[in-house]
Amino acid sequence: MNTIKRSKTAIISTIILLAFLFTSCDGDDFKKVSIDKFEGNWELQGRPMFDGVIIQIDKNKNGELKGKIVSLNENKFVQLFAEQEDTWISEISKISNYEFKLTEKKIGGALFSVYGLDTSKDFKVQFIDENTIGLSAGSSDPKTSTVKYIRVREDLNE
Secondary structure, three states: OHHHHHHHHHHHHHHHHHHHHHHHOOHHHHOOOOHHHHOEEEEEEOOOOOOOOEEEEEEOOOOOEEEEEEEOOOOHHHHHHOOOOOEEEEEEEEOOOOEEEEEEEOOOHHHHHHOOOOOEEEEEEEEEEOOEEEEEOOOOOHHHOOOEEEEEOOOOOO
């Protein structure tokens, strides 16, 4: 009798747990996202030194996504160490259906390389919505990050 009671309790507990898991997971967060969504012009936000810099992400001849600076901001270090058409994003790769790794070149990277320091930084990124990408370093959640790329209109070069 106790064995039947325990197995009924285990089955009911399992059903409740599964129901909770399926109803608490927001399916929109885990949908497959195409890497092609990165293409376009993006304004950097959330890092005071880089706020307002605009990057254009396009595929190169090899089909790899690269990001070049289209417009600089007024920050003196950005003005000193960056120029339009400099490569800002050297790589974007897919980690999962909805997460990506984005590699930014560090501003003044040539100076860092003289001292044997890293010249780029990797970010974990996710699309927050169609026009916003969240970036995070380490294990933090890109969707709650204050560092973002915001899509801007496409006709900047015209």
